[in-house]
Amino acid sequence: xxxxxxxxxxxxxxxxxxxxxxxxxxxxxxxxxxxxxxxxxxxxxxxxxxxxxxxxxxxxxxxxxxxxxxxxxxxxxxxxxxxxxxxxxxxxxxxxxxxxxxxxxxxxxxxxxxxxxxxxxxxxxxxxxxxxxxxxxxxxxxxxxxxxxxxxxxxxxxxxxxxxxxxxxxxxxxxxxxxxxxxxxxxxxxxxxxxxxxxxxxxxxxxxxxxxxxxxxxxxxxxxxxxxxxxxxxxxxxxxxxxxxxxxxxxxxxxxxxxxxxxxxxxxxxxxxxxxxxxxxxxxxxxxxxxxxxxxxxxxxxxxxxxxxxxxxxxxxxxxxxxxxxxxxxxxxxxxxxxxxxxxxxxxxxxxxxxxxxxxxxxxxxxxxxx
Amino acid sequence: xxxxxxxxxxxxxxxxxxxxxxxxxxxxxxxxxxxxxxxxxxxxxxxxxxxxxxxxxxxxxxxxxxxxxxxxxxxxxxxxxxxxxxxxxxxxxxxxxxxxxxxxxxxxxxxxxxxx
Numbered sequence: 001x002x003x004x005x006x007x008x009x010x011x012x013x014x015x016x017x018x019x020x021x022x023x024x025x026x027x028x029x030x031x032x033x034x035x036x037x038x039x040x041x042x043x044x045x046x047x048x049x050x051x052x053x054x055x056x057x058x059x060x061x062x063x064x065x066x067x068x069x070x071x072x073x074x075x076x077x078x079x080x081x082x083x084x085x086x087x088x089x090x091x092x093x094x095x096x097x098x099x100x101x102x103x104x105x106x107x108x109x110x111x112x113x114x115x116x117x118x119x120x121x122x123x124x125x126x127x128x129x130x131x132x133x134x135x136x137x138x139x140x141x142x143x144x145x146x147x148x149x150x151x152x153x154x155x156x157x158x159x160x161x162x163x164x165x166x167x168x169x170x171x172x173x174x175x176x177x178x179x180x181x182x183x184x185x186x187x188x189x190x191x192x193x194x195x196x197x198x199x200x201x202x203x204x205x206x207x208x209x210x211x212x213x214x215x216x217x218x219x220x221x222x223x224x225x226x227x228x229x230x231x232x233x234x235x236x237x238x239x240x241x242x243x244x245x246x247x248x249x250x251x252x253x254x255x256x257x258x259x260x261x262x263x264x265x266x267x268x269x270x271x272x273x274x275x276x277x278x279x280x281x282x283x284x285x286x287x288x289x290x291x292x293x294x295x296x297x298x299x300x301x302x303x304x305x306x307x308x309x310x311x312x313x314x315x316x317x318x319x320x321x322x323x324x325x326x327x328x329x330x331x332x333x334x335x336x337x338x339x340x341x342x343x344x345x346x347x348x349x350x351x352x353x354x355x356x357x358x359x360x361x362x363x364x365x366x367x368x369x370x371x
Numbered sequence: 372x373x374x375x376x377x378x379x380x381x382x383x384x385x386x387x388x389x390x391x392x393x394x395x396x397x398x399x400x401x402x403x404x405x406x407x408x409x410x411x412x413x414x415x416x417x418x419x420x421x422x423x424x425x426x427x428x429x430x431x432x433x434x435x436x437x438x439x440x441x442x443x444x445x446x447x448x449x450x451x452x453x454x455x456x457x458x459x460x461x462x463x464x465x466x467x468x469x470x471x472x473x474x475x476x477x478x479x480x481x482x483x484x485x486x487x
Contacts, residue, residue, distance in 0.1 A: 033376070033379050036376075036379065037379055037380075037382075037383040040380070040383065041383055041387060044387075087391065087394065087395060087399075088395075088398065088399050089395070089399055090395075090399045090400065090401050090402070091392070091395050091396055091399075092407055092408065093408060094408055094409075094410060095408040095409060095410075096410075097410075103392070106388055106392075107384075107385060107388045107389070110384050110387060110388050111381060111384040111385065111388075114380055114383065114384035114387070115377060115380045115381060115384065118376075118377060118380045128376065128380070129376060129377065133447075135447075136447050154422070156410065157410050157421050157422075158410040158411065158412060158417070158421060159410075159412065159417070159421050160412060162421060162422075162425075166425060166426075166429050169429070169433075170428075170429050170432050170433075173432070173433065173436040173440070174432060174436060176436070176440060177436065177439045177440060177443060180440070180443040180446075180447075181443060181446070184443065184446045184447060184450045185450075187447065187450035187451060188450045188453045188454070189454075191451060191452075191453070191454035191455065192451060193447065193450075193451055245411065245412075245413060250411055251410065251411060254395055254399070255391045255392065255394075255395040256392070256395075258391075259388060259391070339486055340485070340486035343432065343484070343486050344484070344485075344486070347432075347435070347484045348479070348484055351439070351475070352472075352475070355468055355471070355472065355475075358446070358464070358468075359464065359465065359468060362453055362460075362461050362464060363461070365453060365454055366457060366458065366461050
């Protein structure tokens with residue numbers, strides 16, 4: 001294979017080599033770990049801040065408002081200002097609350113979402129850890145956040161929080177199934193759970209195109225279930241502000257509240273990036289398939305070479321942000337569901353459809369009907 | 372990077388939250404007020420205990436979830452080798468889903484899937 005300037009594998013290896021050649025192994029390891037930790041921390045914080053800003057702008061756009069526009073050009077520094085404000089707020093201690101669990105809850109939600117982004121491939125060689133069970137790992141770790149939410153609601157000694165947390169728990173565990181099963185559908189097609197290999201298998205076409213009908217159904221189910229799993233509207237009855245003030249984080253103030261907020265947005269980012277990686281080809285550029293090549297001839301080849309010049313990281317972020325925009329669009333368009341409707345949707349519609357979908361996908365792979 | 376480096380991510384997340392919490396508990400101004408530490412229930416003084424028995428419906432869905440989630444865990448290894456195993460894996464999963472579907476049908480018939 002020709003040398004690829006967008007391949008980060010050799011870049012990473014050269015940094016690794018540089019450190020280990022010049023320093024004792026222990027210090028090289030420490031420095032390397034610090035570099036990775038700082039990089040991911042910055043990425044995490046910046047994406048979180050950006051998504052809060054994006055949500056406010058998208059919401060404003062949909063509701064025909066201007067949105068934040070005072071702090072910096074187009075208000076881009078609004079969320080930084082908000083972050084500083086929240087950091088400088090007093091942390092209120094609630095009387096009779098279970099203090100230990102109350103303080104533990106933000107740790108759990110942040111740890112769950114931060115550990116999940118460790119396995120996500122942002123580009124060729126741009127991932128912290130390339131597990132052979134990548135899909136499974138991300139699903140497992142990101143669903144640990146529900147423990148934090150339940151703890152937050154339970155320990156607050158507030159009835160609204162408790163109701164919100166219980167609803168959220170029921171909702172997240174229910175939709176967890178649909179998320180898992182729609183990913184199983186694609187794992188059948190890919191034959192591997194390693195995220196980098198899943199992306200590599202989509203070199204000649206994204207799974208949503210090559211996977212026949214089951215892949216499209218799985219994508220739709222994944223988006224619905226992913227939106228529900230991150231507690232976002234129209235599934236945000238865990239924090240239905242008109243009935244439960246703010247649900248499980250009613251009692252949280254200042255920076256603790258900010259962490260729940262950050263975790264919610266990062267969970268949305270994780271769901272969107274898994275959707276982008278598994279269904280939309282990860283960092284692979286959009287290539288026109290053989291069908292269109294026949295139709296357009298030379299032009300499609302030119303298009304295919306042209307899009308290769310866009311760095312994979314931009315492709316990846318573009319797809320992720322597209323899915324995130326879709327989820328924000330849901331939130332500001334659909335009315336909120338009731339809990340019985342929510343559970344009915346999952347257990348009576350999505351789950352049976354998913355079971356049939358898996359069999360259909362297995363049949364298609366068996367017969368070789370996929371493209 | 373190996374999977375041991377997950378510890379790094381764990382530590383960084385703990386440092387992120389812990390650092391911010393320590394900063395927030397030291398730097399910002401403080402004031403004490405008995406009203407401030409009451410649970411916020413929209414201005415009305417809170418009545419009775421909060422930690423009470425809860426609707427049994429949640430418990431039911433938790434049990435159903437447990438069954439189906441374990442089943443999803445079983446599906447993942449099957450899904451990775453489905454392509455290479457071929458027809459045998461396909462027949463096995465149909466039998467597996469028949470048993471599972473029977474369970475779901477039973478829950479459905481028993482009205483376990485209806486929220487009350």
